[in-house]
Amino acid sequence: MEQEEYFQKILKLHKVDNDGEEMKEIQSTKEEVEAIILGNFEDSSPTIRYGGSKAKNTMIIDSYDLDMVCYFNHNDNSAGTSLKEIYENIKNCFADNYIVEPKKSAIRLISKDTKKDLHIDVVPGRYVDDTKTYSYIFQAEGEKERMKTNLDVHIKNIRDSGLTDVVKLVKLWNIRMGLNLKTFILELLVVKYAKKYKDDPLSKGLISFWEFLRDHEDFSIEDPANPEGNDLSQILNQDVRQFLSMSASNVMTLVDNNNLDSIFGSTEPISGEEKTEAIKTVFAGYSDPPKPWSSSYE
Amino acid sequence: MSSKSWYLDNPTLFQQIKDDVSRNFPMMITFTVNDVVLIRGNLQLYDNTHHEIDQYTIEIELPKSYPKGIPVVREINNRIPKIPDRHVYDKGGLCLFLLEEKWKYYKEGTSIVDFINGPISLYLLGQSFFEQKGVFPQGERSHGVKGIVELYTEILQTDDTEIIKTFVEYLCEPITRGHWPCYCKSGKKIRNCHMNILAEYRNKIEPEIAMNSLTYLLREEIDSKKK
Numbered sequence: 001m002e003q004e005e006y007f008q009k010i011l012k013l014h015k016v017d018n019d020g021e022e023m024k025e026i027q028s029t030k031e032e033v034e035a036i037i038l039g040n041f042e043d044s045s046p047t048i049r050y051g052g053s054k055a056k057n058t059m060i061i062d063s064y065d066l067d068m069v070c071y072f073n074h075n076d077n078s079a080g081t082s083l084k085e086i087y088e089n090i091k092n093c094f095a096d097n098y099i100v101e102p103k104k105s106a107i108r109l110i111s112k113d114t115k116k117d118l119h120i121d122v123v124p125g126r127y128v129d130d131t132k133t134y135s136y137i138f139q140a141e142g143e144k145e146r147m148k149t150n151l152d153v154h155i156k157n158i159r160d161s162g163l164t165d166v167v168k169l170v171k172l173w174n175i176r177m178g179l180n181l182k183t184f185i186l187e188l189l190v191v192k193y194a195k196k197y198k199d200d201p202l203s204k205g206l207i208s209f210w211e212f213l214r215d216h217e218d219f220s221i222e223d224p225a226n227p228e229g230n231d232l233s234q235i236l237n238q239d240v241r242q243f244l245s246m247s248a249s250n251v252m253t254l255v256d257n258n259n260l261d262s263i264f265g266s267t268e269p270i271s272g273e274e275k276t277e278a279i280k281t282v283f284a285g286y287s288d289p290p291k292p293w294s295s296s297y298e
Numbered sequence: 299m300s301s302k303s304w305y306l307d308n309p310t311l312f313q314q315i316k317d318d319v320s321r322n323f324p325m326m327i328t329f330t331v332n333d334v335v336l337i338r339g340n341l342q343l344y345d346n347t348h349h350e351i352d353q354y355t356i357e358i359e360l361p362k363s364y365p366k367g368i369p370v371v372r373e374i375n376n377r378i379p380k381i382p383d384r385h386v387y388d389k390g391g392l393c394l395f396l397l398e399e400k401w402k403y404y405k406e407g408t409s410i411v412d413f414i415n416g417p418i419s420l421y422l423l424g425q426s427f428f429e430q431k432g433v434f435p436q437g438e439r440s441h442g443v444k445g446i447v448e449l450y451t452e453i454l455q456t457d458d459t460e461i462i463k464t465f466v467e468y469l470c471e472p473i474t475r476g477h478w479p480c481y482c483k484s485g486k487k488i489r490n491c492h493m494n495i496l497a498e499y500r501n502k503i504e505p506e507i508a509m510n511s512l513t514y515l516l517r518e519e520i521d522s523k524k525k
Contacts, residue, residue, distance in 0.1 A: 087384045263325065294441045
């Protein structure tokens, strides 16, 4: 199979179906979340909207977290005077309906009934001024307690890059390899270093990006919304860059050997029934296969 | 003993592991973090005709005493629930088999490639089967002490917990004395009774592992007396 055909098929397999069950569940939770915020802060009119991969058009089924920002007007103190208070008050307003898991700037929502992760992160913040372009968000960790950002700049930078399909497959690679790199870092890397391939086929952009990572360890990124203020070099430190470079080198060996199925798997996954039959056949070759155990009863 | 990590003491072995992993599992990478050797990435599972069945993202942490000790294996994409019924510890470690069965599934000299192709792949295939059918095709050990008793029941052909406990106690001892009463409660000296079975399993089960199981057995005994 040709490279382009392979990567296009993989992309299709991992596409998020907007009418699928996961998205329907997310949409319905989003509406519920909006209602809870507006119900708790009736005198306010915060801006509640999608951020993250949904807005950037880079969602894949393997990583379909939904970021929702909730920004209060710059002179609105109804949710708190400080960013920390806003963060805490937004977090507390979900306490009756969800299990909340505080993250660095976001609040992750988990179902109270099923304990299921709802894949929704709410990011509270406050606009810097009336223009509603820049906002401050609270940071629970790190040196600075607040970060200045511009959601539209971030979204536009990725969504309009012409590289969203490359980003989707790089995200899949990140997940499959266990690179554990934050999605926005990968997105910024792709947009910066694969920019010249934005009008080329997907395979060209993707492979060129991997080639770049393989051949360099000195790459860097800047936050397009606040290049001076937000230092991303700590996240993309030398160990991370080296690991990325090694991983890219491995994947490029597969590309060079035309061993594409080993990168993201087969483009024709087997059905559940075929899978169980195949597994039975594998186990039939073992007279005494290891049986899993667990030290705990609970 | 050297205070250096094993991979610094034995760079040839480390390089061999790196080469073997990258040759056999091209989407996996061997690297070090805080003096710990990790192998991480995507493991594709195939049937006997090399058709892909499934794939998992895993991390293998080699013990600091490597090649001694059993590597810790984790599934890192949150696909397998971290619950005892799926044989996963809270922190994500997979319970591949009972430690007592190390001699069968991770005997001395087992390479990382064999470990991945054997117990790890079989465990993950079992998980894929469980997702479809709700059972493990290879069977499973009961949780906790019950699983340990099951294993010794198979070895000794009895579920008498007194016999099992004495057998495990003997495995914990550094040497066997022939005049000890046989664990089987026959009243004979062990040298005139089941010495051969004890000797066989002393070669297979390390005293530290037996000690771990003895702790479980004694705890269970105390708990049942309380009841």
